Amino acid sequence: MTTTATTLSEARKNLEKLTDDVVDYGNHVIITKPQNRNVVIISEEEFISWQETMYLLGTEANRKNLDESLKQLEMSNLTTFSKEEWDKF
Structure with missing residues (x-):
């Protein structure tokens, strides 16, 4: 399990791989946004x-x-x- 950070525009480009890694490996993804309005992707x-x-x-x-x-x-x-x-x- 790893936690990675990426920008919103990079996340858009790689959304399928990011979400597959979240589900398959238990990774967490922090999507950074302007004004520190970040979000985290975790599995269901x-x-x-x-x-x-x-x-x-x-x-x-x-x-x-x-x-x-x-x-x-x-x-x-x-x-x-x-x-x-x-x-x-």
């Missing part, structure tokens, strides 16, 4: 992942639950549920 898969992360960390309650789960994992204090048990939740 990465965008969805970021959205999910933002959602999970979006509330204090979620952050506390995730922290507690990580502590339980570190202490091997885990509970395993069957599919049927999980479905009841």
